[in-house]
Amino acid sequence: MDRDKLLELITKAVIEExxxxxxxxxxxxxxxxxxxSRQDLDTLFGKGYQLHKLKxxxxxxxxxxxxxxxxxxxxxxxxxxxxxxxERKRTQVEIARTDAVxxxxxxxxxxxxxxxxxxxxxxxxxxxALNLKEGCILANRHIHMTPAxxxxxxxxDNDYVTVRAGGEKxxxxxxxxxxxxxKFDTEMHIDTDDANAIGVRCGDLVEIML
Amino acid sequence: MDRDKLLELITKAVIEExxxxxxxxxxxxxxxxxxxSRQDLDTLFGKGYQLHKLKxxxxxxxxxxxxxxxxxxxxxxxxxxxxxxxERKRTQVEIARTDAVxxxxxxxxxxxxxxxxxxxxxxxxxxxALNLKEGCILANRHIHMTPAxxxxxxxxDNDYVTVRAGGEKxxxxxxxxxxxxxKFDTEMHIDTDDANAIGVRCGDLVEIML
Numbered sequence: 001m002d003r004d005k006l007l008e009l010i011t012k013a014v015i016e017e018x019x020x021x022x023x024x025x026x027x028x029x030x031x032x033x034x035x036x037s038r039q040d041l042d043t044l045f046g047k048g049y050q051l052h053k054l055k056x057x058x059x060x061x062x063x064x065x066x067x068x069x070x071x072x073x074x075x076x077x078x079x080x081x082x083x084x085x086x087e088r089k090r091t092q093v094e095i096a097r098t099d100a101v102x103x104x105x106x107x108x109x110x111x112x113x114x115x116x117x118x119x120x121x122x123x124x125x126x127x128x129a130l131n132l133k134e135g136c137i138l139a140n141r142h143i144h145m146t147p148a149x150x151x152x153x154x155x156x157d158n159d160y161v162t163v164r165a166g167g168e169k170x171x172x173x174x175x176x177x178x179x180x181x182x183k184f185d186t187e188m189h190i191d192t193d194d195a196n197a198i199g200v201r202c203g204d205l206v207e208i209m210l
Numbered sequence: 211m212d213r214d215k216l217l218e219l220i221t222k223a224v225i226e227e228x229x230x231x232x233x234x235x236x237x238x239x240x241x242x243x244x245x246x247s248r249q250d251l252d253t254l255f256g257k258g259y260q261l262h263k264l265k266x267x268x269x270x271x272x273x274x275x276x277x278x279x280x281x282x283x284x285x286x287x288x289x290x291x292x293x294x295x296x297e298r299k300r301t302q303v304e305i306a307r308t309d310a311v312x313x314x315x316x317x318x319x320x321x322x323x324x325x326x327x328x329x330x331x332x333x334x335x336x337x338x339a340l341n342l343k344e345g346c347i348l349a350n351r352h353i354h355m356t357p358a359x360x361x362x363x364x365x366x367d368n369d370y371v372t373v374r375a376g377g378e379k380x381x382x383x384x385x386x387x388x389x390x391x392x393k394f395d396t397e398m399h400i401d402t403d404d405a406n407a408i409g410v411r412c413g414d415l416v417e418i419m420l
Contacts (some may be wrong), residue, residue, distance in 0.1 A: 140378075151295060170384040
């Protein structure tokens with residue numbers, strides 16, 4: 001083999017390896033949680049109530065110390081559902097389908113923020129209850145990425161990809177939304193059903209299949 | 211195209227279609243449940259107690275009217291866990307990882323019957339409690355097949371296959387055990403985590419990928 005040919009092959013192999021490294025992203029498992037509007041926080045915790053930061057999350061998000069109780073139309077409950085701050089324009093309850101079965105609700109799979117026509121649910125706080133007509137969703141599988149991580153592997157905001165996880169409960173997950181923003185950390189977010197089904201935990205690496 | 215060539219192509223297409231039909235199997239979702247030995251049934255429900263059939267299942271199995279309560283080492287509980295009959299040689303508790311997280315146990319993924327060294331758990335019945343040192347597992351993904359369904363697509367007992375499910379929470383599941391027996395109905399058994407993660411219900415069809 002001549003020198004040029006060899007160089008070309010080595011270059012190709014190195015690029016593939018670098019791309020493979022770029023295609024591996026850590027998992028963050030999203031337990032059931034709720035985002036609340038200013039108005040709904042007033043109802044749940046009292047007028048002007050301020051959430052207390054428990055733990056910083058991606059971008060400006062944080063887990064708050066505050067939790068609520070969900071009540072389904074079957075009158076069954078899930079307690080200690082954490083509020084994520086800061087407040088958002090619309091209240092949004094994100095649960096796994098296992099939770100939905102327990103509560104007797106049938107939320108659609110949606111990207112965050114897309115709550116029109118989603119499921120209703122009752123949310124109870126220490127100062128009052130919300131009778132949400134919509135707002136309860138199963139969050140879609142998605143990967144937060146920085147532009148620096150997305151660009152080299154040819155991905156842009158709102159692309160959809162397939163992701164592979166190894167292990168004895170290994171699986172390929174379809175319909176994974178890519179979300180690109182400078183403020184993000186690169187991390188795949190899946191709910192507890194997906195995580196438990198495929199046997200991954202926070203920090204485990206999965207592979208974006210191009 | 212000559213007549214022989216055409217005939218060959220048609221034959222091939224028909225065989226492929228028939229094989230595809232054979233590769234589609236219905237799903238049965240296994241909720242958490244327990245199989246009990248004669249001795250352990252004595253402990254839980256009283257000496258000589260006979261299970262009452264609620265609903266026939268595959269082969270000679272049945273869902274019984276009787277349920278038990280599971281208690282984890284964290285002292286949290288899951289109530290109304292159904293006993294499947296008839297009695298087996300060894301008691302076996304099958305839960306989903308979501309249940310395992312709740313109970314604070316870490317059961318291995320195992321084929322049914324393979325409980326050596328699996329997780330311990332406390333099982334409580336109306337007449338007494340079992341302090342199981344082992345017996346709690348996450349049942350592996352598996353497909354029960356009749357020989358008539360397995361043979362045409364080249365599968366035999368204890369093969370492992372990959373299975374694909376469509377839909378917005380679509381996925382491919384690896385490491386699915388094939389179990390072949392005359393007494394079986396052809397059906398893929400997955401736990402509630404897998405079912406909820408990939409958005410399938412009892413009776414939905416999934417595809418064995420060869």
